[in-house]
Structures are given as C-alpha cells and as structure tokens.
Amino acid sequence: MKIDPAELAQTLFEEAGDALFLFDPEGEQVLDVNPTAQRLTGCSRQDLLKFPITYLFRSEAPHGLQRLRHAFKKTGAFHSQDGFLLRRMHEGSWIPVNLTISRLHSEPRTLGLVTARDMREQRQTLDQLQRAEAELRRVVSIVQCYLYSVTVDPSGRAALHFVSPTVERFTGRPPSFFKAGVEAWLSIVHPADRDQLKSTLRAALAARQTQIDVVYRIVLPDGNVRWVRDSLSACYLPDRSIQIDGVVTDITTSKTAELALQRTTEHLRAIIETTPECVKVIARDGTLLDMNSTGLKIIGAEHREQVLGSTIFNLVAPADLPRIKEFHERVCQGQTAQIQVEARTMQGNRLIVECRGAPLHVPGDPQPLHLCISQDVTERIRAEEALRASEEKYRSLVETTHELIWSVDAEGRWSFINRNGARRFLGCEPEEAIGRPFSEFLPPENRELAAQQFREMPYRNELFNLEAALLRKDGSRVEVLVNSRTLRDSEGKFIGVTGTSMDITGLKRTEAALAAREQNYRLLIERNLAGYFRSNPEGKLLECNEAFARMLGYASREEVLGVTADRFYCDPIERCNLLKLLEAEGSVHNYEGLRRRRDGSLIWVLQNITRLTNEKGEVFYEGTAIDITERKRVEEAIRASEVKYRTLLENLEQCIFLKDRSLRFVAANRPFCRSVGLKENELIGKTDFDLYPADLAAKYRRDDLLVLEQGRRLELEEENMDSDRRRLVRVIKTPLRGGQGEIQGVLCIFWDISEQRAL
Incomplete structure (x- = not known):
C-alpha cells in the first residue's frame, strides 16, 4: 500500500500530542497550528493566526526570547529546552512548556516549527517531591532519641563510655548525671517498670542475645512520664566482658496512640x-x-x-x-x-x-x-434523569411543558396561564384563574408578604427568582421555584410580571429527608465519601480523614493537618459566629458554608459539628463535611435554564402562536400580538375568522387541518394581514404533540419576506 507523504505529514501534524506552531521565521507570523495548540492556549485557530509567534511565549530566564529569535533565523540545536511559558488567552495565565525549534527547508521559503510540550504535570510532581523532602528534613530534626555505650565486666560492673548530649533534652538530666553508673540510669526508670526491666536484661544477656529491645517508662524531674524504646546491641568479648551500644527513642506519642486505639476500637x-x-x-x-x-x-x-x-x-x-x-x-x-x-x-x-x-x-x-x-444514589440518578427530560420538554413547546408559565398585569391579576400549568399547579382551567388576583392562589399566611413584594416590583431588577407555595383548587399545596421578570412598555412604565414556576415539592421532601439523614451522619473511618475532622478552639486540626483532605485540595491528611482552620474560611467572622453557636447549642446540623480550597477555588460544604470534651476537660470539635457544590450548581442551572428559554421565546422577531385541536388560539408571543393589534389575553380563545378576512381565514384553517390530519410539518409562503396591510410571509406549521405522542394542536412560526421577494 502506497502512503501519500503529504497526507501522512498532515495527519501527524493534526494528531500530535504536543502543541505545534508553524510560522514564518522572517516575519514571525503564525501560519498554522494543530488542535493541541488550540486546546492549550484556549484559542481558536483563526485567532492564533493573528499573532506573531513571540507573542505566545515567555521565558522564565533573562534573554530567553532572544535565544528563540536566534533559533528562528539560523539552523542550530534548540531541542527540548525548559524554562518557557505558553500563553493562555482567555485566562491571563501561562503554562510551563518544553520547547523544540526546527527550521523546515521547503519551497518556496524556509518555515519554522515550534514544538511545545505541556510540563504542568512534571512541575506538579517536582513540587510534591520538594515538599516531601522538606517534610523529611523537618521530621529528622525533631526526632527524640539519644545514644549511649556501656561496657559490663565479668563481675557485672558497668562503665559508661559515651552518652549523646541529646540525653538532657530527652530525660531532663545532663550527661554527667549518668556517669555515676547503672544505678543512676535505673533511678529514672518508672518504679513499676524497674524490676521487670532488670529481669529482662539479665535473661537476654545470659542467653547471649545480640539484639535486645525493651520498652519502659522514665520519670522526668518535673514528674512527667515518657514511654521509651531501648534498642541494645550486645557484643560478647573474649575477656567475657560485654560491649553494649544502645539507642533510646521516645515512643510516648505512638504508645499513647496505641492505648487510645484500644479504647476507641x-x-x-x-x-x-x-x-x-x-x-x-x-x-x-x-x-x-x-x-x-x-x-x-x-x-x-x-x-x-x-x-x-x-x-x-x-x-x-x-x-x-x-x-x-x-x-x-x-x-x-x-x-x-x-x-x-x-x-x-x-x-x-x-x-x-x-x-x-x-x-x-x-x-x-x-x-x-x-x-x-x-x-x-437511586433517587439522585432519577432526579438527574427527570431534570434532563424536563429540559427537553421545555425546549420543544411552551404549552406542553409541565411548568406553570404565567403573566400578571400591573394590578396583580392573572393575564396568562398555560393550560397544563394551570391544571397541574392550580387544579383548574386557565379560564377560571385569568382575571383573578394571583394572591388568591397563595396560602393565607403568605398573602400579605406577597402583596408587599408585588408593590415593590416596579422598582426591582428586571430578573429575579424566589421560592413560594401555591394552593390548588382542592386545597392541596404545591411548593414552587419562581423565575420571573418585570414587563415594561416602550416608555419604561411597569405593566406587569411574567415568569415560570417549577414544582419543587418532591425536591423539598428530598432535601428534608437528606437533612434528617445528615443530622446523624458521622463517618470516622478513613477513605469514606464524607470528610471527617477534629479541631480545637484555636483552629488547629487534630485529626481528619483522606476525604476531608481531598475535598480541600490537599494530597494527603498529613499535609492538611499542618494548616489551621482559619485558612478554609472566606470570612473569619463566620468561624467566630460558628464557635459561639456551638458554645450555646452544643452542636450544629446541616450547616452550609462557603470554604476555600488550597488552590484558592471555593466550594460549598454541608457540615455537622459537635462540641465535645476529653478526659482532661479540654474542649474540641468533631464533625463531618460533605461537598455540595454540584448540588448548588444544579439548582443554579435549573433557574438559569428556565429564564433563558422564556427570554428567548419573548425576544424572537418571528411571529409564534399555538392553537388547540379546535383551532383556537391558546398562546402567542409579543410580535404576533402586535401584528393583530390584540393583547395575549384578548387573543386567547379566538379563531382566524375573528382576525382576518374570510378568504385568508379559510385558507389558514385548511392548512391547519392538513397538519392535524397528516401529523407532518408544513412549509409554505402565503399572504397575511398586518395592520390592514397584506404582506407575503414564510410560514412553518408543525403538529404539537403531548407526552404520549398524541397531537394536541398546531404550532406556527412565520415572518415577513415581502421585501426579500421584492428584490
């Protein structure tokens, strides 16, 4: 099989894992880039071709760009060079890269090729290694141990030859204290361990053991007690004396932890x-x-x-x-x-x-x-699937949505309600509600507040949202999320409010169930899905699990334990208020707050915290934290989606209307209402014979019946009336289907093409 070299070269250029920039060495203008270059810079190919090659790179070392330009002009060795940065266009940031520059001698001119390899992962690995080395050096500097050397003669007398100076920091006694002999050393051993220690050492030396490990307690001059491990190396000499070299290590922390572990199992x-x-x-x-x-x-x-x-x-x-x-x-x-x-x-x-x-x-x-x-996660998956289905339905046709789509006039009376929404949310037909105050459909305890908020509508922002409750005709209650905007005429005068209301009754129940469940949520084992932590009033983290560290952007629990709690709070006052609440109540449940991760990004967390005291009476706080950022994002996405589609429908220039199977108008957007000189509430229930000359109305009715009978889309050009003027319009009519696929009416979109046809 013969392979086309040009096609092979183009394929390699497009599929390369490194960013490739083809440029003119003389003018430094970028001529072509591959998809990896577009992804790393965050910029399209068309935009990248506008820049000189030196605009895209920066050197971390002095005179780096001069070296680049020299490599552009003259063939030489510029291979796999570190210390350069690639520009991220829209973020204002730079990516560390490794550069290779080649000159391509082709006809009619020589071209330059920059190969840039993303070095972020290598940089991160190097940073982690440096941090690990620094931590190792710190640990070595604080190790608690001391060394000693003793000779025991055949008669059993011991002579101390050496003890390291750290013995004073370790035992609270200077090296000279131990020159008195074995008795001085035994005097610091806890009385309860002294006899057992002597017995163990005699038996080990009698058995000529060369490696001996003993664990006992020592008493400091101030009365405090420490646990130690004494690791001895015994050498049995020909003259029957014994050379003993030992290392004594402070194991108080681990021993205390071991005993605590037994108690907490x-x-x-x-x-x-x-x-x-x-x-x-x-x-x-x-x-x-x-x-x-x-x-x-x-x-x-x-x-x-x-x-x-x-x-x-x-x-x-x-x-x-x-x-x-x-x-x-x-x-x-x-x-x-x-x-x-x-x-x-x-x-x-x-x-x-x-x-x-x-x-x-x-x-x-x-x-x-x-x-x-x-x-x-069955319920969560079902909720996500329901959300996707809901958005798809909302996108198709307003009138078939399961949301309540509504408008009220400046007096607070319903002027439009979609039929499905009225039946589902209000338990009645739209005709029963239109013209009545919307406050009649609110719970009695909410009506006064709602009336006050409505009086403030003329002075509020164009878009707003809130949670509310509606009362159905049968008295049942529906919890809703309202997304709405104020309506104003051409002079800016307030004429009403329009919006959508989404049923969140199930979501409220789910949230209530989640809150009850999270109240008792305490997970103290490692590798759990929830973050566990323990801290003191000063903000020092005493313990946490790996999930807590990952949630806040740290590689391990050891890394996050060196950070104080103040680092995670966006507002220091919030932690002060939280501590006061814990002092007063003893615990907090389902507390939502904004926290700062290691990289500076913010996350929402749900916390349960309890105030506790240990056996010494010291106060500490123990709790769990769950990342709810995704839930917050989904809630925001729901609100944004509904506002977006409603705004899109109201701001289209085309005329759009819906008819039911009786071919009566049930909804229309603003451009269509203007074309017939009626408001939407005046238009609902009318037919084409109420709006147009008989010949046009009859023509429109025949087309509508054809769509209903055949269930297919119809496109045509025909005459239409606009303020008593006939015009030529482009028309698209399509059947409006319900959730089971049944045809419920006709959706029509048309626009004026008179001027277009005149040309």
Whole structure:
C-alpha cells in the first residue's frame, strides 16, 4: 500500500500530542497550528493566526526570547529546552512548556516549527517531591532519641563510655548525671517498670542475645512520664566482658496512640454500624466477610447470616458483572477505585449504587482485602434523569411543558396561564384563574408578604427568582421555584410580571429527608465519601480523614493537618459566629458554608459539628463535611435554564402562536400580538375568522387541518394581514404533540419576506 507523504505529514501534524506552531521565521507570523495548540492556549485557530509567534511565549530566564529569535533565523540545536511559558488567552495565565525549534527547508521559503510540550504535570510532581523532602528534613530534626555505650565486666560492673548530649533534652538530666553508673540510669526508670526491666536484661544477656529491645517508662524531674524504646546491641568479648551500644527513642506519642486505639476500637465499630453508608469487607474471591447494619438494610437482609460467606457478585445486575469484577480486582491489587453499578436487593428490587473501594491490609497477609463503601444514589440518578427530560420538554413547546408559565398585569391579576400549568399547579382551567388576583392562589399566611413584594416590583431588577407555595383548587399545596421578570412598555412604565414556576415539592421532601439523614451522619473511618475532622478552639486540626483532605485540595491528611482552620474560611467572622453557636447549642446540623480550597477555588460544604470534651476537660470539635457544590450548581442551572428559554421565546422577531385541536388560539408571543393589534389575553380563545378576512381565514384553517390530519410539518409562503396591510410571509406549521405522542394542536412560526421577494 502506497502512503501519500503529504497526507501522512498532515495527519501527524493534526494528531500530535504536543502543541505545534508553524510560522514564518522572517516575519514571525503564525501560519498554522494543530488542535493541541488550540486546546492549550484556549484559542481558536483563526485567532492564533493573528499573532506573531513571540507573542505566545515567555521565558522564565533573562534573554530567553532572544535565544528563540536566534533559533528562528539560523539552523542550530534548540531541542527540548525548559524554562518557557505558553500563553493562555482567555485566562491571563501561562503554562510551563518544553520547547523544540526546527527550521523546515521547503519551497518556496524556509518555515519554522515550534514544538511545545505541556510540563504542568512534571512541575506538579517536582513540587510534591520538594515538599516531601522538606517534610523529611523537618521530621529528622525533631526526632527524640539519644545514644549511649556501656561496657559490663565479668563481675557485672558497668562503665559508661559515651552518652549523646541529646540525653538532657530527652530525660531532663545532663550527661554527667549518668556517669555515676547503672544505678543512676535505673533511678529514672518508672518504679513499676524497674524490676521487670532488670529481669529482662539479665535473661537476654545470659542467653547471649545480640539484639535486645525493651520498652519502659522514665520519670522526668518535673514528674512527667515518657514511654521509651531501648534498642541494645550486645557484643560478647573474649575477656567475657560485654560491649553494649544502645539507642533510646521516645515512643510516648505512638504508645499513647496505641492505648487510645484500644479504647476507641469499640467506639469506631459503633460508628461503622450507625453510618448511613453501606460498609463491607470482601475477600479476594468475592466472598462477603462483613457488612454493617446500614448495608444489610439497603439490600433487604434481616441479619448478617443471610449474606456472610456468599459472593458479593450475586447482588449485582448481570449487565454490570464484568465491570464490578474488574473494579474488585483493581482494589485487591492495591489500588483505590470508584464505580457506579446497578444492584439488586434480596427481594429483587433495582438499586443504583456508587461504590468506593480501597485495599484493606491485614497484618501477616500479603494479599489485601477489599474495603468497599457504597451509597444508594437511586433517587439522585432519577432526579438527574427527570431534570434532563424536563429540559427537553421545555425546549420543544411552551404549552406542553409541565411548568406553570404565567403573566400578571400591573394590578396583580392573572393575564396568562398555560393550560397544563394551570391544571397541574392550580387544579383548574386557565379560564377560571385569568382575571383573578394571583394572591388568591397563595396560602393565607403568605398573602400579605406577597402583596408587599408585588408593590415593590416596579422598582426591582428586571430578573429575579424566589421560592413560594401555591394552593390548588382542592386545597392541596404545591411548593414552587419562581423565575420571573418585570414587563415594561416602550416608555419604561411597569405593566406587569411574567415568569415560570417549577414544582419543587418532591425536591423539598428530598432535601428534608437528606437533612434528617445528615443530622446523624458521622463517618470516622478513613477513605469514606464524607470528610471527617477534629479541631480545637484555636483552629488547629487534630485529626481528619483522606476525604476531608481531598475535598480541600490537599494530597494527603498529613499535609492538611499542618494548616489551621482559619485558612478554609472566606470570612473569619463566620468561624467566630460558628464557635459561639456551638458554645450555646452544643452542636450544629446541616450547616452550609462557603470554604476555600488550597488552590484558592471555593466550594460549598454541608457540615455537622459537635462540641465535645476529653478526659482532661479540654474542649474540641468533631464533625463531618460533605461537598455540595454540584448540588448548588444544579439548582443554579435549573433557574438559569428556565429564564433563558422564556427570554428567548419573548425576544424572537418571528411571529409564534399555538392553537388547540379546535383551532383556537391558546398562546402567542409579543410580535404576533402586535401584528393583530390584540393583547395575549384578548387573543386567547379566538379563531382566524375573528382576525382576518374570510378568504385568508379559510385558507389558514385548511392548512391547519392538513397538519392535524397528516401529523407532518408544513412549509409554505402565503399572504397575511398586518395592520390592514397584506404582506407575503414564510410560514412553518408543525403538529404539537403531548407526552404520549398524541397531537394536541398546531404550532406556527412565520415572518415577513415581502421585501426579500421584492428584490
């Protein structure tokens, strides 16, 4: 097979993973770029061709651009050079890149080629390595240990040859204190450990052990007690004396933690049992070894014996089995992973679950187990699917939407309500509500406030939104999210308000259920989906899990523990007020706040915090944090979407109207109402024979009936009246279908093409 070199070169240029810039070396003008260059700069090809090549790059070192220009003009070695930056057009930022410059000797002129490789990931890796090295140096500088050397003669007398100066910082006693001999050393050992220590050392030396480790307590001059590990190396000399070299290390922190761990083991187990997440341990072959009570409830099991020992794969839908097995294998190989699959309860009910898996290492077993934390996200997935379906319907036709689309006049009386919205939100037909005050459809306790807000409408911004409640004709209550805008005439006079109302009753119930659930949400195990933290009143983080660190943009919990809580608050006063609330109430639940991540970006979090005291009476705070930024974004997207589509419909220049199957007008936009000289509420219910000459009205009726009977789109040019003047218009008529596909009416769009045809 013969390959076209030109086509091969073009393909390589387009598919290259590096950014490629082809330019004129003489004028430095960019001539062509590949898709990677467009992606890295955030700029289109057309815009990039407007710039000289030197505008796109900057050097981190002096005279860097001079070196670039020299490489442009003369063939030489300029390969894989670091220290250069590529401009991001719309963000005002720069990307570190590695540059290679080539001169392409082609006809009729020599061209230049800059190859730029994105070095951000390498830079981040280098920064992390430098931070790790700095942390290692810091740890080494604060290690608590001291060295000593002792000789024991055959009679058992010990002579101290050396003790490091750090012994004073370690024991509170100078090196000279220990020259008195073994008794001086034994005097600082805790009385309860002294006899056991002497017995252990005698037995080890009698057995001629060369490596001896003993753990005991020492008492400082101020009475404080420290735990130490004494690691001895014994050398048995020919003259029957023994050379002992030792390292004494302060293990107070780890020993205290070990004892605290024993005390908290049962506490942690209780937390796992009460967490609202499914926590389970799985063997490498898929056997379920353990599951908490929440997990049993989610899958519909009455007790552990029903599921322990069985394979976890029985609980997964057959279609997702290959994916869940691959996920399980990755975790058992030591990776962390996340997956969303369809599961089945013991009763066969369908669930959508989100699983996060991590290896669980067991001492003495080289093969890790699988620790899996699962969350039932069925309702969230259903809500997302419902949102997508709702937006698609809203985009198609206003009159078939499930939202309430409405207008009120300057007196606060309904002037327009879509039929589906009236039936669903008000429990009546539009004709029963139009002309009546909108306040009649509000709960009595809200009417006075709503009337006051409406009186302020002429002075408010054009666009606004709020949450409210409507009363249906049968007395039931509907919670709604209102997106609306004020209406003004050509002189700017306030003439009313128009907007849409979305039913959020289900969402309110979901939020209430979520709030009740999150009130008891306390997850203290690592690798959980929620962030756990513990801090003191001064803002020092005492403990947190990996999820908390990731939420705030840190690579690990060790990294975030060195940061004070004030760093995360956008407003320091907010933390002061939160501490006052905790002092007064003892706990806060479902507290939403804006927090700053490590990179400066902001996230919304939902927090539950409790004020506690330890055995010494010291106050500390313990809580959980959940990232709700996505939920906030979805809520904002809903409001923006509804405003956008309503504004689009009202501001189109084309005339648009809807008719029902009786061919009566049920809705129209502003341009059409102007063309017939009527307001929308005056137009509703009329037919073409009420608006046009009989010949035109009959023609329009025949076309409408054709669309209804055939169920197909109709496009044509025909005459139309505009203020008693006949004009030529382009018309598109299409059947209006309901949710089941049934034809409910006719949608028509037309515009004036008289001047176009005159040309």
